[in-house]
Amino acid sequence: MFTAVWLIPLTFYPFLAAGHWLAPIIIAIVVIAIILGVLSEVWDIGPTFVEQAEARYQIRYAPLAYSIPVGFDVAETAVPGFSRLRITRTDTDQTIGGWELRLKHSREIDKDAW
Secondary structure, eight states, X not given: OHHHHHHHHHHHHHHHXXXXXXXXXXXXXXXXXXXXXXXXXXXXXXXXXXXXXXXXXXXXXXXXXXXXXXXXXXXEOSSTTEEEEEEEETTTTEEEOHHHHXXXXXXXXXXXXX
16 A cells, blocks of 8 residues: 555656646546555455455365354445455354454464465
8 A cells, every 4th residue: 555655646747747638537547446445455345256256265265264163255235246245153143344353263374284
């Protein structure tokens, strides 16, 4: 994120200084990319095909990565085409947050098991 903060102004400056017609389009694309990046990192929201691939990946490696039994699935959001990764404890059928899972229930991964 820090790299993006430094590189984005350097990328835009020639377009903005010259008053190029592409400048507003490029700025809009970068703003959308930043918003999607924040949604993805904080709330695990992203395009549906990305979240489905993430759920399959997490299901495959969950027994090695987490100390509790968890299941992953995709929940639709209000925005069409975007979904949220939902994490559920399979022993209690309780929904758990992604950050709580990563911070409280991650285990040291044995690199030989991979």
